[in-house]
Amino acid sequence: MAWLVVGFGCDLAGDDGFGISVAKMVAELAKDTPKQVSIEVMAKRILAPEFVENIRSAEGVIFADASATLPLGIVQCTDLQALRQAELEQECCTTTSTGGAQMSHQCNPLTLLHLCNTLYLSSPPAWLYAVGASNFGLSENLSSMVAALVPKVAAQIIDKVERESARSSSSSSLKH
């Protein structure tokens, strides 16, 4: 099974294109990863419900997105699986500003994971890399501070995938 990296956002809305830029860079870096680590990359404007088909078959998922609430330039990695079910349900059912369930064809990562769990009774481990950004106006360019974080976050994601893959391999070896 492959790891799935999903960068999302609108690359016509300034820093909102951060996730897309990270996904493209991860795709480049992934060419040099060890052969035993398989990474599939998706760069998407929005997260749609049908992406659960990709998520359910992934070994793990890493999302990358810009955040309007984090302080500018701060990178935060959130373990989405560690969120309690109640938080997850509340988030995916009430949050509309980040694509909650009420808009129905535009999801956030938690909604997708919850949907995956509901439909297929399991979902892979998942993390969200978010970076604080401030310029969401009409522009094809990231602000300089956010642009500088693209290679850093892409490298962190590759590193995360390699470490989690190794951990997963060693734990399955122990089981055998």
Place this chain on the structure above:
Amino acid sequence: MGKIITIDPVTRIEGHSKITIHLDDNGEVEEALFHVTQLRGFEKFAEGRPFHEMPSLMARICGICPVSHLVASSKACDMLMSVRIPPTAEKLRRIINLAQIAQSHALSFFYLSSPDLLLGMDSDPAKRSIVGVARENPQLARSGIQLRALGQEIIELLGGKKIHPGWVVPGGVSHALSAEHRDHILSKLPDAISIAQSTITWFSQQIEKFSEEISVFANFPGLFMSLIGSKGELETYDGRLRLADDQGQILEDIKAEDYKSIVAEEINPHSYLKSPYYKAQGYPAGMYRVGPLARLHLANSCGTPKADQALSLFKSLDHRSAFHYHLARLIEILYAFEMIELLLRGDDILDTHIRAYAAANAHEGFGISEAPRGTLMHHYKIDDNGLIIYADLVIATGHNSLAMNKGITQAAKHYIKNDKLSDGILNRIEAVIRTFDPCLSCSTHAVGQMALDIQLIDASGAVIDRVAR
């Protein structure tokens, strides 16, 4: 002076809009208006561009139905070039247009409307979503996801990407279909056809629960318009343009390119969406409907066996109610996948003669096709250098503008009986709009909280009731 109730934004539709409900001095609903609050200037800023850029430019109008604009625009450019495209190119264009219809209908039925249909119009709005559907009926949610995903995948395999593919070009398509992609799609179609059939069976058992909604969801006599095949069959890519009344009496049957001889447009001060109408009956009496309800009302057959079986069920219903757009959408999904299978099994589908090349040979071109929401019309004029000097689009959602306004007025008069509002009432009024599945601006994105806040304001400006979610 009366009162106004505002629903802003209308949820679970494509794009952003609002509804205002106007009460008279007695507190009775006088009229309801559907406002499209965004302006799109594509016709204007296309001026000066080379005509061959138009398909890719026009596809950017929408993120949900770019293929529809791509197809209609390319057909208009074919006419500017005065070419007849190779037969295989036409079949490939038909396939991608059918995939577009299937994926868009799946989105509309399963993601946007099934929460109302499965959980109920009065259910908790926080749970009235695809997530709520997944909890209550996982198979229904999985069906929607699978059908939409397959439609999207077919578009990607043919066009190179799911959104804004540039594969359909003036003169045909840019590259041939590979045997590998054909076989891959064919391997997935039987499941999709089976899912569509099962969903039609399930939904047909639900319809009678909605008898009240059926009676007041834009249920009135009127006209229907769509493209139609040479034998009166369902047609989504080409054919003649037919206009008939709710009893099936044909009023017009013309070359599609002559649509301006029967259709005119009115501008309304409350909306950026223009209101087309049938010229012979004037404005607003010449109101007509387009889209799956109209297409199946006008067609005497689908031309595929399983969809034809389902069509007989549809024919037994009262087509004057917009509620039956839902069933029509499901039948068209079934038809789309069946027809794609038929086309893919054609002997020449892998032929590499897929594009006619020419410069501009005419100064005016029309491209008309059926988009998921109805008949889509592109009309261009160019100068001697092939540059666009005039572009005019009549989009599917626009055709339905008058019927949507009349429909929400009918529902508001039925449900709003006093000054008190409830979520269920307002959701039903929104649901009337959802039956038409208007696509207003999929390529624009709202920033910030998309809350619903409805206020009932009396003549003095005081808020006398409010519903927020």
